[in-house]
Amino acid sequence: MFGTIILLWICVVFVILQLKSRRPKNFPPGPPILPILGNILNISLENPLKDFERLRKSYGNVYSLYMGPKPAVVINGMEAMKAAMVYKANDFAGRPQDLFINETTQRKGVILADYGPGWKEHRRFALMTLRNFGMGKNSMEDRIYGEIKYVIRQLETSIGKPFSPQLMFHNAASNIICQVLFGRRFEYDDNFIKVIVGCFTENAKIANGPWAMLYDSLPMIRGLPLPFNKAFKNVEKLAKGLLVEHKKTRVPGDPRDFVDCYMDELDKRGEDPASFSEEQLRMFALDLHFAGTDTTSNTILTGFLYLSTYPHIQERCQQEIDSALEGKDRASFDDRHNMPYMQAVIHEVQRVANTVPLSVFHCTTKDTELMGYSLPKGTLVIPNLGSVLNEEGQWKFPNEFNPENFLNDKREFFKPEAFMPFSAGPRMCLGESLARMELFLILVTLLRKFKFSWPEDAGEPNYAPVYGVTLTPKPYNMIVTLRDSQ
Numbered sequence: 329m330f331g332t333i334i335l336l337w338i339c340v341v342f343v344i345l346q347l348k349s350r351r352p353k354n355f356p357p358g359p360p361i362l363p364i365l366g367n368i369l370n371i372s373l374e375n376p377l378k379d380f381e382r383l384r385k386s387y388g389n390v391y392s393l394y395m396g397p398k399p400a401v402v403i404n405g406m407e408a409m410k411a412a413m414v415y416k417a418n419d420f421a422g423r424p425q426d427l428f429i430n431e432t433t434q435r436k437g438v439i440l441a442d443y444g445p446g447w448k449e450h451r452r453f454a455l456m457t458l459r460n461f462g463m464g465k466n467s468m469e470d471r472i473y474g475e476i477k478y479v480i481r482q483l484e485t486s487i488g489k490p491f492s493p494q495l496m497f498h499n500a501a502s503n504i505i506c507q508v509l510f511g512r513r514f515e516y517d518d519n520f521i522k523v524i525v526g527c528f529t530e531n532a533k534i535a536n537g538p539w540a541m542l543y544d545s546l547p548m549i550r551g552l553p554l555p556f557n558k559a560f561k562n563v564e565k566l567a568k569g570l571l572v573e574h575k576k577t578r579v580p581g582d583p584r585d586f587v588d589c590y591m592d593e594l595d596k597r598g599e600d601p602a603s604f605s606e607e608q609l610r611m612f613a614l615d616l617h618f619a620g621t622d623t624t625s626n627t628i629l630t631g632f633l634y635l636s637t638y639p640h641i642q643e644r645c646q647q648e649i650d651s652a653l654e655g656k657d658r659a660s661f662d663d664r665h666n667m668p669y670m671q672a673v674i675h676e677v678q679r680v681a682n683t684v685p686l687s688v689f690h691c692t693t694k695d696t697e698l699m700g701y702s703l704p705k706g707t708l709v710i711p712n713l714g715s716v717l718n719e720e721g722q723w724k725f726p727n728e729f730n731p732e733n734f735l736n737d738k739r740e741f742f743k744p745e746a747f748m749p750f751s752a753g754p755r756m757c758l759g760e761s762l763a764r765m766e767l768f769l770i771l772v773t774l775l776r777k778f779k780f781s782w783p784e785d786a787g788e789p790n791y792a793p794v795y796g797v798t799l800t801p802k803p804y805n806m807i808v809t810l811r812d813s814q
């Protein structure tokens with residue numbers, strides 16, 4: 329009996345060793361692949377960014393890692409990033425369509441939709457609709473200012489005492505995108521927003537991480553009572569309610585917001601809506617809300633962390649704001665052209681914030697080549713955007729917070745090519761223009777009115793962020809005071 333077990337065991341080990349995966353011919357190099365586990369021991373699932381940097385030193389700008397039996401190709405540095413995302417745009421514009429994503433998104437929406445007509449139509453529609461909000465009454469700027477009022481009110485009640493801005497900026501970013509999508513905001517303690525934000529954050533962590541890959545490779549974890557499955561259903565229900573309400577009150581041809589625009593488009597398409605449908609709209613709205621909330625709020629939080637701990641930079645911003653806006657009661661996005669220093673600071677904040685460090689994962693749409701390596705169709709691609717934002721040789725000061733990175737000799741604002749926090753190519757962030765407007769108007773308006781400082785008893789600031797799909801600054805307090813001039 330005992331002998332048989334040992335014999336069986338030896339056979340199993342032998343078979344596993346035979347199965348040991350090897351990289352396909354001319355595939356990007358990487359650490360040796362263990363049976364079953366692949367390379368998961370080579371990276372920390374908690375925070376792989378340091379490991380990615382270390383592996384880059386051993387294997388170069390393009391290397392591969394096996395997440396279990398499935399390979400992923402990591403792209404580092406500006407040269408390789410552009411070679412893939414820009415010069416071979418079509419080959420690299422897919423999204424992995426694995427089981428996890430299939431099941432949670434039901435192939436709807438835009439962020440995780442694969443490269444194809446449905447994605448393209450929705451992306452084009454969103455870009456056009458967001459652009460049209462830019463003008464006229466109830467413009468994008470008005471919607472943003474509508475929310476800034478509440479932020480100011482909250483800051484005014486917190487003057488002089490330590491204040492944690494995390495929740496406030498999170499809610500503000502969420503409300504701005506709700507203004508765009510649904511034409512309304514939610515009180516900061518509204519249940520709808522709490523549920524949506526909580527659940528989407530959870531799902532995103534999973535979809536863009538090693539767990540989703542393991543979910544596909546290891547059938548046994550699929551049966552686990554994963555909390556996000558249920559939470560996801562709840563959110564869909566909530567969104568459905570919101571759309572029903574909208575349908576009752578809308579006036580066709582006179583859209584109040586994004587949802588109305590989509591419904592007008594559905595009317596226009598009539599019998600032949602192609603990929604447009606109400607179900608799509610539901611997922612689309614949730615997608616946009618998710619994509620626009622954590623990203624923007626974590627960037628702003630990073631901004632105030634640095635501004636309150638670099639007072640001389642904050643003061644220079646305020647001097648520039650005071651003189652550029654003299655006599656105006658509020659800033660408009662066009663004023664940025666008279667504020668090179670402020671522009672440099674905002675871009676530098678985005679650079680060090682590295683808000684979406686690994687972008688959203690891509691996937692090759694056909695057999696292709698990158699930097700001399702062959703990648704078959706369907707290969708998972710991880711764009712390491714952080715490796716571009718602090719790449720040696722691309723920046724005057726890659727490893728410190730310094731607005732000089734975006735100022736030329738004549739003190740004019742300039743944007744180095746390696747500035748790609750929104751990624752690059754056809755999948756590039758669809759909300760870039762909205763995000764840039766929010767960052768500018770919120771930072772300028774608040775810096776004009778308030779001074780932000782680091783509490784004396786708070787110790788040394790810790791700039792190291794918490795890892796996730798979006799990097800989040802560690803919770804901190806700041807002290808808000810009214811500026812003398814106001």
Ligand code: HEM
Binds near residue numbers: 451505687750763
């Ligand atoms: C500072 C704020 C933001 C940052 C840093 C950011 C960054 C990114 C990045 C890195 C991607 C992935 C691009 C790729 O796959 O190559 C992305 C995609 C996307 N973002 Fe943003 N984003 C921000 C704000 C927003 C806002 C406000 C919206 C909402 C309108 C938005 C909507 C989207 C959408 C819909 C996608 C998916 C695009 C596609 O798959 O075609 N983002 N964003």
Ligand SMILES: *[C@@H]1O[C@H](CO)[C@@H](O)[C@H](O)[C@H]1NC(C)=O
Binds near residue numbers: 359360369370386
């Ligand atoms: C990867 O992990 C294996 C197993 O733990 C280890 O032997 C190897 O040295 C690691 N390689 C790298 C480059 O980290």
Ligand SMILES: *[C@@H]1O[C@H](CO)[C@@H](O)[C@H](O)[C@H]1NC(C)=O
Binds near residue numbers: 425426427430435
């Ligand atoms: C995801 O769904 C699509 C269509 O519903 C199907 O063609 C595809 O094979 C599915 N992918 C996986 C990994 O199940």
